[in-house]
Amino acid sequence: MLNTLENINYARIASAIEYIKRNFKEQPSLEEVAEQINLSPFHFQRLFTDWAGVSPKQFTHYLSVNYAK
Numbered sequence: 001m002l003n004t005l006e007n008i009n010y011a012r013i014a015s016a017i018e019y020i021k022r023n024f025k026e027q028p029s030l031e032e033v034a035e036q037i038n039l040s041p042f043h044f045q046r047l048f049t050d051w052a053g054v055s056p057k058q059f060t061h062y063l064s065v066n067y068a069k
Helices: 004-026 030-036 041-052 056-068
Strands: none
Touching (some): 004 030, 004 041, 004 056, 030 041, 041 056
């Protein structure tokens, strides 16, 4: 079972993923996405990469390439 901090981080990353999915055509910056979930860009990037296995930029690129196909 996830502890409270893990639950918060999970919710933050899920929210960031949804934000990126909705806005990938505008290529949101690291700062924009971090602001949406109330984290510093540095902390957001580290947390996102830990949870998702890829950086936010790689995730955005993946969505863009799939959309182009």
